[in-house]
Amino acid sequence: MGLKRRRFKQTDSLETRLSQFALDMRKRADQKPPGDQREALLKRAHNADQAIDLERQLREH
Known part of the structure; x- marks a missing residue:
């Protein structure tokens, strides 16, 4: 029997977390x-901002 995956x-x-x-x-x-x-660190922040923009665009369509 395999390991059980923790789910929550x-x-x-996603936007709030990013x-x-x-x-x-x-x-x-x-x-x-x-x-x-x-x-x-600033690059990671910038990437998170880009992910927010992408998520918003995907949500609109």
């Missing part, structure tokens, strides 16, 4: 000095 329902929408993730990445980036780590 998300309480917040938005919170982006905000968290920006806060973490603000605490870092200029450099590769800061740029990586």
Whole structure:
């Protein structure tokens, strides 16, 4: 018998979760000095913003 998969329902929408993730990445980036780590965090925030835009476009159609 295989392992049982844990299942749960998300309480917040994808857009809300992505938005919170982006905000968290920006806060973490603000605490870092200029450099590769800061740029990586800002890139992750930017990618989350793009995912929000894409999700909105898909929802409209």
